[in-house]
Structure formats: structure tokens, C-alpha cells
Amino acid sequence: MKISPYIESLIEKACKLNKTIVLPEGEDVRVLQAAHEAAERHLAKLIILGCPEEINAYFDKQGWAMDGIETLDPARSPKLQDYAKLLYELRKEKGMTEEEAAKTVLIPNYFGTLMIKAGDADGMVSGANHSTADTVRPALQIIKSSRKDRIVSALFIMAAQNGRIYYLSDCAININPTAKELVDIALSTAESAMQFGDKPQIAMLSYSTYGSGKGEGADKVREATALAKEALKAPEYAAMDIKLDGELQADAALDVAVGQKKAPSSEVAGNANVLIFPNIEAGNIGYKLLQRLGGAEMYGPLLQGLNAPINDLSRGCFAEDIVGVIAITVLQTQKKGC
Numbered sequence: 143m144k145i146s147p148y149i150e151s152l153i154e155k156a157c158k159l160n161k162t163i164v165l166p167e168g169e170d171v172r173v174l175q176a177a178h179e180a181a182e183r184h185l186a187k188l189i190i191l192g193c194p195e196e197i198n199a200y201f202d203k204q205g206w207a208m209d210g211i212e213t214l215d216p217a218r219s220p221k222l223q224d225y226a227k228l229l230y231e232l233r234k235e236k237g238m239t240e241e242e243a244a245k246t247v248l249i250p251n252y253f254g255t256l257m258i259k260a261g262d263a264d265g266m267v268s269g270a271n272h273s274t275a276d277t278v279r280p281a282l283q284i285i286k287s288s289r290k291d292r293i294v295s296a297l298f299i300m301a302a303q304n305g306r307i308y309y310l311s312d313c314a315i316n317i318n319p320t321a322k323e324l325v326d327i328a329l330s331t332a333e334s335a336m337q338f339g340d341k342p343q344i345a346m347l348s349y350s351t352y353g354s355g356k357g358e359g360a361d362k363v364r365e366a367t368a369l370a371k372e373a374l375k376a377p378e379y380a381a382m383d384i385k386l387d388g389e390l391q392a393d394a395a396l397d398v399a400v401g402q403k404k405a406p407s408s409e410v411a412g413n414a415n416v417l418i419f420p421n422i423e424a425g426n427i428g429y430k431l432l433q434r435l436g437g438a439e440m441y442g443p444l445l446q447g448l449n450a451p452i453n454d455l456s457r458g459c460f461a462e463d464i465v466g467v468i469a470i471t472v473l474q475t476q477k478k479g480c
């Protein structure tokens with residue numbers, strides 16, 4: 143399996159942490175290939191949900207050992223009743239009945255998420271075979287936002303062809319964030335960049351730079367920029383040297399010459415490494431264009447702002463992408479930078 147230099151560098155750090163990651167999609171060959179690669183590299187202990195007999199048969203056929211890999215059929219798990227009870231307790235106020243909890247716990251994404259809630263796993267990677275909504279919903283309902291005042295959002299880490307690492311949000315969860323929600327997304331993404339060792343230079347992206355274009359979209363980003371600059375004055379951010387500016391077009395954010403022309407007073411223009419999109423349409427289309435036409439490596443959607451790391455995959459992902467997201471998930475279990 144060909145692993146990129148960026149992911150190799152993350153694997154090296156992740157190996158030292160001895161974490162347990164649950165992979166709920168044992169029916170998918172790409173997940174099994176990724177689990178094998180991750181286990182061979184001692185990246186994490188893996189728990190694959192699915193039919194153990196079928197998974198073992200696949201590994202046998204490939205001649206692969208199962209060291210570091212556990213297989214588990216939720217329906218036959220000795221903890222099934224405990225997890226159903228836990229789910230019922232967590233969701234009864236939202237109207238879930240015991241019968242519904244007993245059925246829902248059997249859905250692999252719910253089972254895996256409950257394993258994390260119960261402390262039986264540290265993180266989860268799913269989505270090779272499920273929509274983003276089906277992967278993310280259990281996380282939002284059970285693991286919950288780590289801050290009551292901030293929404294959970296979806297990040298892509300991009301290893302670009304120019305050798306730089308960029309952080310792009312929100313490309314997958316919040317459909318049309320308000321100005322306040324864009325601030326949440328920007329702050330969470332800045333924290334993610336720092337967690338992965340980068341100093342955030344945040345561009346609040348728009349089709350307009352410093353008022354060059356008119357319309358509600360640009361107004362929203364301008365308002366979000368003002369709110370975010372205010373939020374960054376809080377003592378918790380004082381020592382972090384986070385730079386943020388907007389509204390900026392993508393060329394002004396990324397190209398020094400264009401940045402100097404369109405936003406000469408900006409500390410961010412030309413040097414942005416954190417790109418905040420105005421809505422999910424711009425974010426989702428943007429990341430796919432960068433990946434398909436720009437040749438960038440993209441990892442995500444990675445959830446940020448949750449109490450424990452649960453990450454999604456694109457259904458078009460390759461086994462090596464899953465290995466990359468497992469490494470990222472292990473590193474996200476650390477509260478501080480890695």
C-alpha cells in the first residue's frame with residue numbers, strides 16, 4: 143500500500159499512543175485492507191464490527207495475521223444489553239423508547255459510537271459505506287459537542303502539491319452556517335491546525351475581497367470576520383497568535399501577489415493555511431475540485447468540536463485514505479497539539 147509522506151509522518155506520532163479505534167464497516171474490503179495495514183504498522187488496536195467468520199476468512203485468504211485486530215458482531219456482543227441501556231438513558235429525554243434503543247444499538251455506527259461513550263474504544267472511523275449524515279448523527283447525539291456554545295463542524299486536511307498543509311472547513315456538516323456559526327467553525331479549525339502543529343492563518347472566504355463584491359453572502363462573511371476578530375481577543379486565545387482576516391477571495395487568500403493587490407493591509411492575504419468556506423456548497427465543491435483537478439491529498443471529513451474523535455470517510459475513498467484517517471483519529475484523541 144502506498145502511504146504518502148504526510149501520513150507517514152502522522153503514523154510515526156500516532157504509533158506511540160496505543161489507542162483503540164473502532165471500524166464499523168467490516169463488510170467493506172477497503173476497511174479490511176486498511177485495518178491490516180494499520181495493524182502491521184502498530185498504528186492502533188483495531189476493532190472491526192461485522193461478521194467475524196467472514197472477516198477472518200478474508201484475512202486467511204490473504205495470508206494476513208490478525209494481530210492487533212479484534213472482530214465483533216454487535217448482535218453477539220456480551221455488551222449489547224449494556225450499550226442498549228446506555229443509549230436509552232442518553233436519549234430517553236428525546237423520546238427514545240427501550241424498544242427503539244434495543245433496535246438502534248444494532249446499527250454499527252451507533253454500536254461503535256456507544257463503545258466510545260462506554261470507554262471501550264478511543265475513536266471511530268466510518269463512512270466508506272455510509273452517508274455523512276448516517277455517520278455523523280450518532281456522534282452528535284451520543285458523544286456531543288465538547289463546548290455547549292459551539293457547533294460541531296467538518297474539517298478536511300489537505301496536503302497540497304506545493305508541499306503545504308491546509309485546513310478547510312466546513313465541507314460536510316453545517317449546510318448554511320450563520321455568521322456566529324462561521325466563527326465557531328473558524329475557531330475550531332484554528333484549534334485543529336494547532337493540534338496538528340501548524341500556526342493558523344485564517345481566511346474567511348467569499349466571492350468578495352474587502353467589499354469588492356456586493357450581496358448577502360459577502361455581508362455574512364464580513365460580519366463573521368468582525369465577530370471572530372472580537373472572539374480572538376478572549377484570554378483563552380491571547381497567547382496563540384492566531385491571525386484571521388476576511389472577507390477574502392481564494393486567490394487573495396493564497397497568492398501573495400494577488401493578496402498584496404487586493405488586500406494590502408491584510409496579515410493573512412497570500413499566506414492563509416486555514417480556509418473557512420461561507421457554506422457547505424462552497425466547501426464541499428471546493429474540496430472535491432482541489433482533490434480531483436488539483437491533485438491534492440484530502441483527509442476527511444474530520445469532525446471537530448466533539449468530546450471524542452469520530453471521523454467520516456468519503457464513499458469514494460481508497461484503503462490508504464482510511465489508514466490516513468485512522469492515524470489522524472488517533473492523534474485527535476490527544477487534547478493538546480501533536
Ligand SMILES: CC(C)(COP(=O)(O)OP(=O)(O)OC[C@H]1O[C@@H](n2cnc3c(N)ncnc32)[C@H](O)[C@@H]1OP(=O)(O)O)[C@@H](O)C(=O)NCCC(=O)NCCS
Pocket residue numbers: 236274275276278279282283287292293294295313314315316317426443
Ligand atoms: C449532520 C446532520 C446529519 C444532522 O442533522 P439531523 O440528523 O437532521 O440531526 P438533527 O438536526 O435532528 O440533530 C441531531 C442532534 O445533533 C445535534 N446537532 C445537529 N447539528 C449539529 C452541529 N453542527 N453541532 C452540534 N450538534 C449538532 C442536534 O442538536 C441534535 O441533538 P439532540 O438530538 O441531542 O437534540 C445534518 O446537518 C446534515 O445532514 N448535514 C449535511 C450532511 C451532508 O449531506 N454532507 C454532505 C456530504 S459530505
